[in-house]
Amino acid sequence: MGVTDTRWSLARWVRPLGWATLVANIMLVVTGGAVRLTGSGLGCPTWPRCTEESFRPHGELTLHAAIEFGNRMLTFVLVAIAVATFVSAWQTRRRELRRLSIVLALGIPAQAVIGGITVLTDLNPWIVSFHLLCSMAIIGLAVLFLRRIDHPDPQRAARGLVGLAWLTFAAAWVVLYIGTVVTGSGPHAGDLESKRNELDPLQVSQLHADSVFLFFGLSVGLLFALIAVGASREARRAVVVLLAVSFSQGAIGFVQYFTDLPEILVGFHMLGAALVSATVTWALLLVLDGRTSKPA
Template identity: 55%
Template sequence: MDRWLRGFGLASLVANVGIVVTGGAVRLTKSGLGCPTWPRCTDESYTTTPEMGIHGIIEFGNRLLTFVVIAIAIAALLAAVLERPRRRRLVTLGLVTLLGIPLQGVIGGITVLTNLNPWVVGLHFLGSIFVITTAYLFWRRTVDRPVSSAPPRPLRHLAWITTLVSLAVVIVGVIVTGAGPHSGDGGAKRNHLDPELISQLHVDLVMLLIGLSVALYFAARIAGAPTRPAIILIVVELSQSVIGFVQYFTHLPVLLVGAHMLGACLVWIATLHALHATRSPDNA
């Protein structure tokens, strides 16, 4: 049962990251209104029609993937319920992850009904970040070993500060996207913010995040705590920064924008990993 539990937990995490990438593909191929209404694909049909072309297929395909992600989340939750002895926190995380997925579907439907309003689209991405968080914590609890001693309080505080800045980077990155050219449909509105100004704020926050991550590495080393999570976080951040730098100066090609969306999820997961490494025995 432990093997199944870990497997379903990891599959749920991967699936929730994957649907972010496929959702990005919907936007980057201008298929955001491929199904122009919700919950149906057209006023008369729940499925795409030949007249809707490739955009309808892409949008409807992404909607169908939601059911795959839900199925995996159900399997993970059932494995947690059947585990003996049952861990209440694990079951709670599995349930929250499962409930978060259809809620995300509703927010996705609202994005269609509001003609891809950039603020609603941004909320949709942040909802995915929330579900990825609970899916990560679920999987993490299936592979963790007991913690014997509490980390130094300053290290824990630094990890939390790093996490909050990482979240700010994600949020501002979403706002940058809302000001950019990839709206998901040729007629969709943008948020009318200055792209250069908001991009500069995003870069400033990224630099702060990298600095905090380096500080977290040295703090963990001095405290005798594991340094590998901080190293992973720094490597992922630098890789994501390179992608962001190149995409900005090459005028946002769709493949790099898609890679940057995936990178945002990986940065957040690496941040959670670094924070989790400083957990106390009570929170293990």
């Protein structure tokens, strides 16, 4: 096999690796949620070591230590995927894919450092919030990477659609941010001794609900706008999926609020937040790429 054949064999893996990047980072959100919801946030009480003496738990392994250490070990899986994605993207000789793969790869050690800071600050709720939002941003970048594999040359879309799409995207991020603030005021701190942000959970939850209604309304408006301009089936389907994910996420949010935040529902709510980040990014890209018109 020649050099050219080897390069092609590596480049052809760029799409599967892009999907692996997206799925792995969504799983990181889920496992991070499991750490907090089981009270295992300080199962490894220091960083970068697990204990003062070792990088791994030793002696009698507690459940909390096992959960926290397992979440830390996921970082190495993410690093392996990031390196493979970078190599594959590099072999495509496409500058944008190379740049995105570098940013995605750098996001892994950055998240590890932020995670370490959360431990060293005894799970400060504002740092925990930033940690989760960084994961959401990486998920969005992974979606952008996947989109650019098949659509490297975006066209210009109608200005009104672009503005509405960006407004919907911004509203989604307001929802995600306020959601982390709600979590910081609630009971699932990650450790019984960790402090909360001292905000009123009822008032912050009401603000979160208001932002959800705004986001959902904008999403519906975007769908009607795409229908009005004769958008392609792909663009309309992307927004329909976004609406379905958002509706499910809102339903889980209301149920968990009125059932005193059971851990399993909070865990599904965190998964839903990751899916909101992915689907709203996908919908935005379809509008920005200017590929919303039906073929003549």
